[in-house]
Structure formats: structure tokens, C-alpha cells
Amino acid sequence: NAGVTQTPKFRVLKTGQSMTLLCAQDMNHEYMYWYRQDPGMGLRLIHYSVGEGTTAKGEVPDGYNVSRLKKQNFLLGLESAAPSQTSVYFCASRRQGFLYEQYFGPGTRLTVT
Amino acid sequence: LAKTTQPISMDSYEGQEVNITCSHNNIATNDYITWYQQFPSQGPRFIIQGYKTKVTNEVASLFIPADRKSSTLSLPRVSLSDTAVYYCLAEVGSGGSNYKLTFGKGTLLTVNP
Numbered sequence: 001n002a003g004v005t006q007t008p009k010f011r012v013l014k015t016g017q018s019m020t021l022l023c024a025q026d027m028n029h030e031y032m033y034w035y036r037q038d039p040g041m042g043l044r045l046i047h048y049s050v051g052e053g054t055t056a057k058g059e060v061p062d063g064y065n066v067s068r069l070k071k072q073n074f075l076l077g078l079e080s081a082a083p084s085q086t087s088v089y090f091c092a093s094r095r096q097g098f099l100y101e102q103y104f105g106p107g108t109r110l111t112v113t
Numbered sequence: 114l115a116k117t118t119q120p121i122s123m124d125s126y127e128g129q130e131v132n133i134t135c136s137h138n139n140i141a142t143n144d145y146i147t148w149y150q151q152f153p154s155q156g157p158r159f160i161i162q163g164y165k166t167k168v169t170n171e172v173a174s175l176f177i178p179a180d181r182k183s184s185t186l187s188l189p190r191v192s193l194s195d196t197a198v199y200y201c202l203a204e205v206g207s208g209g210s211n212y213k214l215t216f217g218k219g220t221l222l223t224v225n226p
Contacts, residue, residue, distance in 0.1 A: 004156075035216075042200060042218035043157070050212060059215070090156050099164070101147055102202075104156030 002026055004105035006091050012111045013081045021076040021108050023091030029103070030096035032074040033058075034066060036087040037107075043090065049074055050096070081112045117203050117217035124223050131188045133220050135201035138182060146177060146184040147202045151219070157200060160186065188222075196224045 007022040023032065034046040045058030047066040055066045063085060065077045074093075078085060088109050092102040118136045125131045135146065145164035149157035161173045163184075168175045174187040188195060198219040206212040 040218070043216040045214065045216070048214075056212075092156075098143070099145055099162055101159035101162060102149075102157075104149075104158065106156055107154075 004091055004093055004103050006089075006105040006108050008108060009106070010109050012113065013078075014113055015082060017081050018077070018079050019081065019110075020078075021089055021091075021110075023074040023076070023093075023105060025072055025074075025093040025103070027093060027095075027103065028071070029093035030071070031094045031102075032068065033092045033102065034064070034074065034076045035090045035092065036060065036085075037090060038087050046076065046089075081110075083112045086110060086112045117201050117215055119199075119201055119217040119220045121218070122221040122223070124225065125191055126225050127192055128190050131191050131195075131222060131224075133186045133188075133199055133201075133222065134183055135186070135217055136183045137201070137203045140181045140203060141205065142181075144203060144205045146175065147204065148173070148175065148186045149200045149202065151198045151200065160199070191222075191224045193224050193226065195222065197222060 004025045030051050033048040035043045037043050044060045046060055046064050047058050049055045049068040052071040067075045088107050090107050091105040094100045094102045147162035148160040150160050151157040161170055161175045163175045165177055176185045198221050200219045201217045204214045
């Protein structure tokens with residue numbers, strides 16, 4: 001049982017390049033989330049999904065797209081990376097329903113130059 | 114959507130009880146609060162959650178007063194290893210179009226010897 005895994009762990013992009021971050025969970029959770037974490041800003045929700053095939057915008061969705069084609073995977077895409085997207089990205093998942101906690105991945109550190 | 118506010122930092126000493134308060138407006142009866150702990154270079158991990166009065170587990174207690182405008186995480190007898198950032202999370206609704214969530218910006222707790 002690996003829990004929540006994120007790929008890659010580190011990445012350096014040049015401005016304008018694109019990339020996809022992969023989040024995978026093996027707990028059969030319905031809900032999945034993508035956050036970014038910046039110094040002094042805490043965790044900010046980018047997008048989330050409450051089930052396979054469904055996604056919704058969070059607090060800071062601009063510049064990102066997501067897809068949830070399979071229940072266990074949640075992909076975060078950057079179509080044209082900008083320096084402002086330099087951050088640590090965390091994925092999380094949880095069971096559907098009341099009073100269930102989120103399980104977080106180890107994070108992806110992304111630098112855009 | 115509830116906005117969560119918590120102190121930026123707190124200092125304590127080993128063996129003391131530490132209380133961290135999170136203020137959150139517009140919390141409905143069935144909305145709930147979760148607290149997470151985060152160490153450097155790791156994803157947040159669950160501490161405790163609840164939606165009313167008092168909840169206690171093996172590591173912490175959570176107090177939510179009747180007006181539900183705040184919640185307090187209580188850590189009994191902290192040790193050096195409790196030095197970390199603590200986040201409160203307010204979740205509104207249990208799924209569907211009314212589901213929203215917001216993290217506080219985190220409280221850096223430093224435990225001194």
C-alpha cells in the first residue's frame with residue numbers, strides 16, 4: 001500500500017514549456033486534490049475532483065488544467081509555464097463522505113526559469 | 114466560503130500544553146474542521162478533526178465552541194519533535210456543487226528545550 005505518490009519529485013522548466021504532474025493513489029478514494037504551497041501562503045487549492053471524470057476549480061486555477069480519467073490518477077497540467085508557477089505542488093486524496101481526512105503525497109518541487 | 118485565520122507563529126517549551134486557535138466565519142452545522150501537521154520537505158499529515166464540541170485522540174484535542182466561529186487545537190505536553198507547521202482546514206458541504214474547502218496559512222510552532 002503506497003498511499004499517495006507523485007511523479008516527478010523535482011523538475012526545472014523554462015518559461016513557456018509544458019509539463020504534466022501525475023498523482024496516483026491506491027486507496028480507492030473518490031476525492032482527489034491538487035495544492036500549491038508557497039512561503040507565507042500556506043496551502044492553496046488549485047483544482048479538485050469528487051469522482052472519476054469530474055473536476056472543479058479551486059482557489060487558484062488559472063494557468064493549470066486537470067484530468068481524472070481513472071479513479072486512481074489525477075493529472076495536473078501546465079500548458080505554458082511561468083515563473084509565478086514556481087512552487088511545491090502537493091496532491092491529496094480522501095474518501096467520499098463526512099469526517100474523512102486527506103492523505104497527502106510527498107510533493108513535487110517545480111522551478112520555472 | 115469560510116475563511117480560516119490562524120497565528121503565524123507560536124513558541125513553547127517542552128512539557129507545556131499548546132493551544133492553537135483557528136478563526137473561521139460562516140461555518141454551518143455540518144461543516145467540519147481538520148488539523149494537519151507538516152514537517153519540512155514532507156506533505157501534511159492528519160492530526161484530528163471534528164464538527165462540534167470536543168474531540169480527543171491519542172495525540173491531540175479539538176475544541177469547537179457553540180458559536181462555531183473558531184476551533185482550538187490542543188497539544189498536551191509538547192516535545193521538540195512537535196516543532197512543525199500546523200494547518201487548520203474548513204470543509205463546507207460533503208460533495209457535489211456545494212463542496213468547498215479552505216486551508217489556513219499555517220502556524221509555525223517552535224518547541225524549545
